[in-house]
Amino acid sequence: MNENWKIETRAVQCGYTPGNGDPRVLPLYQSTTFKYDDAQSVADLFDLKRDGFFYTRLANPTVDAFEKRMAALEGGVAAVAVSSGQTATMLSMLNLASAGDHILAVSSLYGGSVSLLTNTFQKMGIEVSFVRPHDDSATVAAAIRPNTKAIFAEALANPALVVLDIERFAGIAHAAGIPLIVDNTFPTPCLCRPFEHGADIVTHSTSKYADGHAQCVGGIIIEKGGFNWKNGKFPGLCEPDPAYHGLVYTDNFAACPYSVKLRAQFIRDMGVPMAPFNAFLTNLGLETLPLRMERHSRNALAMAEFLEAHPKVSWVNYPGLASSPEHEMARKYLPDGASGVLCFGVKGGKAAGERVMNSLRLAAIVVHVADVRTCVLHPASMTHRQLTDAELEAAGVSPDMIRLSVGIENIDDLKADFDQALANA
Numbered sequence: 001m002n003e004n005w006k007i008e009t010r011a012v013q014c015g016y017t018p019g020n021g022d023p024r025v026l027p028l029y030q031s032t033t034f035k036y037d038d039a040q041s042v043a044d045l046f047d048l049k050r051d052g053f054f055y056t057r058l059a060n061p062t063v064d065a066f067e068k069r070m071a072a073l074e075g076g077v078a079a080v081a082v083s084s085g086q087t088a089t090m091l092s093m094l095n096l097a098s099a100g101d102h103i104l105a106v107s108s109l110y111g112g113s114v115s116l117l118t119n120t121f122q123k124m125g126i127e128v129s130f131v132r133p134h135d136d137s138a139t140v141a142a143a144i145r146p147n148t149k150a151i152f153a154e155a156l157a158n159p160a161l162v163v164l165d166i167e168r169f170a171g172i173a174h175a176a177g178i179p180l181i182v183d184n185t186f187p188t189p190c191l192c193r194p195f196e197h198g199a200d201i202v203t204h205s206t207s208k209y210a211d212g213h214a215q216c217v218g219g220i221i222i223e224k225g226g227f228n229w230k231n232g233k234f235p236g237l238c239e240p241d242p243a244y245h246g247l248v249y250t251d252n253f254a255a256c257p258y259s260v261k262l263r264a265q266f267i268r269d270m271g272v273p274m275a276p277f278n279a280f281l282t283n284l285g286l287e288t289l290p291l292r293m294e295r296h297s298r299n300a301l302a303m304a305e306f307l308e309a310h311p312k313v314s315w316v317n318y319p320g321l322a323s324s325p326e327h328e329m330a331r332k333y334l335p336d337g338a339s340g341v342l343c344f345g346v347k348g349g350k351a352a353g354e355r356v357m358n359s360l361r362l363a364a365i366v367v368h369v370a371d372v373r374t375c376v377l378h379p380a381s382m383t384h385r386q387l388t389d390a391e392l393e394a395a396g397v398s399p400d401m402i403r404l405s406v407g408i409e410n411i412d413d414l415k416a417d418f419d420q421a422l423a424n425a
């Protein structure tokens with residue numbers, strides 16, 4: 001890879017470099033296992049003494065190429081693809097925190113992340129507390145405890161659409177000797193690269209824009225590289241691992257110790273890799289990601305302006321709108337477009353909103369977001385249904401909120417569909 005390549009070039013050129021006479025396009029290695037001529041080679045692979053593939057639960061050439069492409073897009077040193085975005089969120093933190101530790105999270109989160117943090121992590125003995133995205137820095141710093149292992153936040157919150165001040169949160173995390181983990185699912189590396197603003201780990205639900213065609217559930221965890229894991233807070237990374245005959249991740253894999261530990265311990269033991277076929281399809285999705293994000297962002301801004309001017313609409317939330325309280329943050333962190341998701345409410349509240357959703361002909365009601373086809377969803381009764389009222393409020397979800405994921409269709413057709421549906425409000 002040429003380090004100067006821009007994102008559009010990386011999206012189609014990185015990850016897989018064919019040799020003379022090799023397939024031009026990344027092949028699908030639909031194979032569980034890999035053949036070796038001698039036993040010692042396989043033993044060395046088991047000991048992490050050499051690179052290579054031996055069993056697809058741990059690594060597979062198609063998945064590996066996809067990981068390298070995602071790492072190149074985000075500007076990280078390594079990536080680990082996993083079975084879903086939920087897995088990515090979970091393992092990004094389990095790789096650092098175990099029973100007795102604490103995670104600090106920013107409250108404007110995807111509903112599944114809230115459930116994971118407040119229910120499942122608590123049961124595992126990992127404490128989690130929350131701060132608000134706009135809390136002042138002293139409040140955030142005061143919420144960090146001696147046993148806090150990371151701050152977790154979304155770059156562009158689903159569905160609250162709060163734009164994270166990544167530099168500010170990275171500064172607070174680093175002052176405490178802990179990494180900032182950013183879920184960059186909504187902006188994608190085409191619109192925001194959290195590492196350039198100080199984040200240390202980036203996660204994605206690749207089920208969203210990365211795939212882009214609503215075909216594959218998947219996730220990925222990407223490491224920036226260069227974090228000082230030897231500051232006394234992360235013995236799991238810099239003390240001998242008995243599972244690998246005393247190997248020390250920060251010594252033996254100094255460039256990407258976090259990623260090697262994640263794969264060697266969690267992908268191996270929990271068995272949650274991305275399937276090769278999903279990596280193959282999602283990798284194809286990445287090739288058009290820069291083009292799609294341009295169109296998604298342009299269409300979403302046009303829809304936000306259209307809805308804002310519509311007499312039946314009571315409010316619109318889109319960080320790209322000049323009227324948005326997030327607009328200043330969006331100009332800093334999302335200068336090329338604010339992605340394809342917006343939220344709005346209809347005059348008459350939840351019932352009127354439901355009538356509008358039911359009247360849409362082109363836009364479909366689906367539990368998804370971020371694919372090429374426009375769709376709508378009602379977070380309070382769907383994705384965020386399990387949350388309490390207080391959690392809903394903290395996540396930025398109001399009862400009347402409709403989440404609109406704007407696709408890449410012609411904008412005139414989209415406006416016409418919402419115009420006819422709003423007539424039924």
Ligand SMILES: *Cc1c(COP(=O)(O)O)cnc(C)c1O
Nearest residue numbers: 084085086110158185205207218
């Ligand atoms: C969808 C989503 C997830 C969860 O991803 P899955 O692939 O559905 O498991 C996590 N974070 C964000 C921001 C999401 O939108």
